[in-house]
Amino acid sequence: MAQTSGWALLTVVAVSSFASGALSKKDCSDTLLKIRNGHYTLSKGFEAGSLLAYHCEPGYYPPVKSRRCMSTGSWRPKPERGLACKKVRCPDPSGFEQGSVSPFQGRYYVNDTTTYECFSDYKLYGSSTRVCKANGKWSGSTPICSRNTDHCPDPGIPAGARRTGHIFNIGDKVTYRCEDKLILIGSEERTCKEGGEWTGHEPECHFDYTFDTPEEVAEVFGSSLQNNLKTAEQNEDLNQQEGKMIRMAKGGNLNIYIAIDASDSIEEEQFKMSIEVTKNLIDKISYYEVTPNYDIVIFATNVTTIVDIHQSFSEHQKSLADIMNDLDNFNFVDKGNDAGTNIGAVLVRIYERMSLMKTRNATKFRDTSHVIIMFTDGEANMGPDPKRPVKQIKEFVYGNKKEERIDKLDIYMFGVGLEVDKHVLKEYVTDNAGQHVFVMEDMEKLHETFEAMIDESTSVGLCGLHRDYTYDDREKESSIKLKHPWLATISVRHESGNPSSCVGSLVTPRFILTAAHCFKFGDTSNSITVTLDDGESKVRRVEKYIPHPNYNTTLKKKNGIPEFYDFDVALIQLKKDVRISNKARPICIPCTKEASGALRLSDPNVKCKDHEKLLLNKEYEDAHMLSPKREMKHVKIKLGASRDACIEDAKKAKGITAENAKEIVTENFLCTGGIAPVTDDVACKGDSGGALFTENHRRTVQVGVVSWGVEDICLGETRKNSREHTRDYHINLFKVQPFLRKYLGNATAGYAPLTFLD
Numbered sequence: 001m002a003q004t005s006g007w008a009l010l011t012v013v014a015v016s017s018f019a020s021g022a023l024s025k026k027d028c029s030d031t032l033l034k035i036r037n038g039h040y041t042l043s044k045g046f047e048a049g050s051l052l053a054y055h056c057e058p059g060y061y062p063p064v065k066s067r068r069c070m071s072t073g074s075w076r077p078k079p080e081r082g083l084a085c086k087k088v089r090c091p092d093p094s095g096f097e098q099g100s101v102s103p104f105q106g107r108y109y110v111n112d113t114t115t116y117e118c119f120s121d122y123k124l125y126g127s128s129t130r131v132c133k134a135n136g137k138w139s140g141s142t143p144i145c146s147r148n149t150d151h152c153p154d155p156g157i158p159a160g161a162r163r164t165g166h167i168f169n170i171g172d173k174v175t176y177r178c179e180d181k182l183i184l185i186g187s188e189e190r191t192c193k194e195g196g197e198w199t200g201h202e203p204e205c206h207f208d209y210t211f212d213t214p215e216e217v218a219e220v221f222g223s224s225l226q227n228n229l230k231t232a233e234q235n236e237d238l239n240q241q242e243g244k245m246i247r248m249a250k251g252g253n254l255n256i257y258i259a260i261d262a263s264d265s266i267e268e269e270q271f272k273m274s275i276e277v278t279k280n281l282i283d284k285i286s287y288y289e290v291t292p293n294y295d296i297v298i299f300a301t302n303v304t305t306i307v308d309i310h311q312s313f314s315e316h317q318k319s320l321a322d323i324m325n326d327l328d329n330f331n332f333v334d335k336g337n338d339a340g341t342n343i344g345a346v347l348v349r350i351y352e353r354m355s356l357m358k359t360r361n362a363t364k365f366r367d368t369s370h371v372i373i374m375f376t377d378g379e380a381n382m383g384p385d386p387k388r389p390v391k392q393i394k395e396f397v398y399g400n401k402k403e404e405r406i407d408k409l410d411i412y413m414f415g416v417g418l419e420v421d422k423h424v425l426k427e428y429v430t431d432n433a434g435q436h437v438f439v440m441e442d443m444e445k446l447h448e449t450f451e452a453m454i455d456e457s458t459s460v461g462l463c464g465l466h467r468d469y470t471y472d473d474r475e476k477e478s479s480i481k482l483k484h485p486w487l488a489t490i491s492v493r494h495e496s497g498n499p500s501s502c503v504g505s506l507v508t509p510r511f512i513l514t515a516a517h518c519f520k521f522g523d524t525s526n527s528i529t530v531t532l533d534d535g536e537s538k539v540r541r542v543e544k545y546i547p548h549p550n551y552n553t554t555l556k557k558k559n560g561i562p563e564f565y566d567f568d569v570a571l572i573q574l575k576k577d578v579r580i581s582n583k584a585r586p587i588c589i590p591c592t593k594e595a596s597g598a599l600r601l602s603d604p605n606v607k608c609k610d611h612e613k614l615l616l617n618k619e620y621e622d623a624h625m626l627s628p629k630r631e632m633k634h635v636k637i638k639l640g641a642s643r644d645a646c647i648e649d650a651k652k653a654k655g656i657t658a659e660n661a662k663e664i665v666t667e668n669f670l671c672t673g674g675i676a677p678v679t680d681d682v683a684c685k686g687d688s689g690g691a692l693f694t695e696n697h698r699r700t701v702q703v704g705v706v707s708w709g710v711e712d713i714c715l716g717e718t719r720k721n722s723r724e725h726t727r728d729y730h731i732n733l734f735k736v737q738p739f740l741r742k743y744l745g746n747a748t749a750g751y752a753p754l755t756f757l758d
């Protein structure tokens with residue numbers, strides 16, 4: 001490519017403000033570092049290279065955000081006397097036209113309330129009352145007084161802004177600037193389009209300290225991304241005649257480029273979290289019926305490739321699972337003070353990838369949408385000026401049809417942390433509908449954003465999906481609940497008077513899967529209590545329970561097996577559907593189309609045995625069980641040769657005199673427990689009927705139902721290490737498919753069915 005040599009010329013020498021190498025590094029002192037009404041944290045103590053960050057209470061901001069300890073032993077910027085947290089201000093709303101703002105003040109601070117009224121003849125659009133929020137933004141939306149006589153609606157004047165242009169007919173332009181030192185985020189210029197909408201999106205005026213909250217970003221970025229994913233879906237439909245299968249197999253026509261900053265200003269913890277954030281994002285996207293091609297890089301001074309988009313078009317295409325593993329396995333190397341933030345190099349690389357793609361197949365390139373998402377601390381301090389490759393990428397994708405092709409490219413910048421320069425980031429993004437620059441306080445907030453993006457509206461049909469609040473310690477209590485939204489507790493009052501308690505799993509909004517031995521002959525639906533901990537009316541009324549027709553504990557009584565547990569599964573049909581939410585959601589059942597989604601098997605020809613191959617294939621498969629208290633238990637399912645040893649221990653169970661272990665534990669069981677290759681957890685009494693499940697990137701698939709064990713060593717405890725022969729046996733869901741299919745797959749029974757595979 002001709003461009004490559006051109007880029008080399010652009011490369012500027014690294015702006016390495018941190019001398020390094022042979023010079024001995026001095027520590028910095030703590031003189032004059034304090035901030036009144038706030039505190040500071042240090043990334044590496046008082047060592048050279050350490051980053052000092054100032055923190056204030058919500059609603060306040062530090063006038064100096066951070067300092068860096070230089071190798072000369074002094075802080076930059078230099079400490080000063082009298083540093084204090086200041087109260088957050090919101091931009092001046094008095095640019096409001098054809099109406100009045102009250103109260104009228106010189107300055108507006110956090111918690112100040114303003115109200116808006118229009119002159120007679122004008123109608124108010126937007127919020128009539130707004131409160132200054134702790135992040136430096138007004139609540140609600142820009143108030144506009146308009147008579148709406150023109151082709152486009154009045155686009156308003158955001159707080160802190162001035163607008164030129166007051167006629168809004170086709171082709172008319174309005175331009176914005178922000179007052180004082182406020183930074184304009186969004187479209188500086190908007191044009192009234194034929195369809196009665198404006199190009200771009202409403203700008204905002206930000207103070208240096210204004211930031212976006214996770215809720216704001218989740219809403220804006222989430223819906224913007226969703227549009228992309230939907231567009232891609234539609235294109236896919238339009239091209240269905242061309243053969244959807246081929247398209248699916250080779251990936252759709254959406255390319256997503258993700259770049260993660262690992263420069264020296266990013267600490268290891270932060271970096272790890274940005275990997276989580278990326279996985280979360282990919283996961284979120286995988287809920288849609290699109291198969292984007294990914295290009296994922298980690299950058300500092302140099303760009304390291306995790307996933308090369310060109311692999312998507314070759315034989316070596318990586319599965320999403322591989323991509324997730326590669327992200328997990330990326331080793332963060334502390335680069336000392338030598339690592340810069342080479343945003344330019346990342347964009348140059350993306351541009352090169354695009355050029356190559358177009359060379360290979362211009363037709364395909366024309367139909368491809370590109371989404372570039374970059375996470376950075378915001379200081380491009382070395383390499384080519386990012387503005388140039390951004391310009392080139394835009395020209396390359398738009399060609400000479402910018403209007404028509406503007407939605408084919410989205411560049412999003414997530415500035416994270418203290419050193420973000422919004423002035424700079426906004427130069428790199430695209431100016432199509434929706435906000436494209438986001439400034440978050442820290443990685444944790446960004447993580448919350450992507451968690452919040454998993455909303456019910458887009459993910460109702462998704463089995464086994466759960467939130468992962470590993471980083472959200474504040475909510476630990478509820479996080480456990482969110483993690484296993486399918487867990488049901490079951491209690492049965494038997495005629496004999498002795499109640500029994502089991503657990504089960506929600507498998508569709510109408511059914512709970514559990515063990516048949518939880519019930520006794522004569523139990524009625526009224527004697528069964530099902531509880532789901534989703535904060536709604538807790539107890540669910542039961543229509544009936546359906547044990548597997550082949551379940552018969554006395555079948556082999558005469559053969560030295562006093563209690564025989566083959567086919568120990570049952571379904572509980574509820575009277576009403578459970579409302580699906582983040583707190584109550586079904587687990588995935590293997591050999592269903594729903595589980596294919598969770599396992600990322602997008603090929604429409606996937607068969608039941610493909611699921612089995614993926615889930616129960618290795619000699620030891622990692623799996624989990626839950627106690628009724630939602631404690632996670634870790635086990636390895638023994639398969640192949642180790643299964644034989646595992647079931648052999650069944651003969652050690654009390655009362656059993658049968659000689660052949662295979663008579664006691666049929667092919668229908670999975671086996672866990674024991675101390676090799678590692679010590680498993682064992683099932684305890686109350687765990688019966690619960691799910692034996694595997695976790696694949698935050699999606700849970702049930703493979704077994706906890707049935708019985710060689711002995712109960714828990715003695716009242718709910719979690720216990722296994723002993724050598726303390727094995728547990730679980731009904732293998734692959735072996736009871738006809739039963740599951742009959743009830744859960746019945747499309748004419750009046751409740752939502754699962755779609756079973758052949």
Ligand SMILES: *[C@@H]1O[C@H](CO)[C@@H](O)[C@H](O)[C@H]1NC(C)=O
Nearest residue numbers: 058059060087088110111134
């Ligand atoms: C703003 O109001 C909230 C709620 O009343 C209060 O908790 C907070 O301290 C106030 N913030 C400031 C900076 O006064």
Ligand SMILES: *[C@@H]1O[C@H](CO)[C@@H](O)[C@H](O)[C@H]1NC(C)=O
Nearest residue numbers: 300301302303335338339340
């Ligand atoms: C970046 O790449 C160059 C050339 O491959 C290499 O010499 C240099 O050490 C790398 N820098 C870092 C910080 O990894």
Ligand SMILES: *[C@@H]1O[C@H](CO)[C@@H](O)[C@H](O)[C@H]1NC(C)=O
Nearest residue numbers: 242360361362363364365367
């Ligand atoms: C280019 O891609 C299109 C689909 O987008 C395909 O129909 C065509 O065969 C491809 N051409 C080549 C030369 O691979």
Ligand SMILES: *[C@@H]1O[C@H](CO)[C@@H](O)[C@H](O)[C@H]1NC(C)=O
Nearest residue numbers: 549551552553554555556557
């Ligand atoms: C269970 O098996 C025993 C022994 O074969 C048989 O007598 C009994 O009728 C069976 N029970 C049911 C409910 O099928």
Ligand SMILES: *[C@@H]1O[C@H](CO)[C@@H](O)[C@H](O)[C@H]1NC(C)=O
Nearest residue numbers: 741742743746747748749750
């Ligand atoms: C499905 O449910 C309907 C209504 O309950 C029933 O009539 C039908 O036999 C069921 N189909 C199967 C295959 O069980």
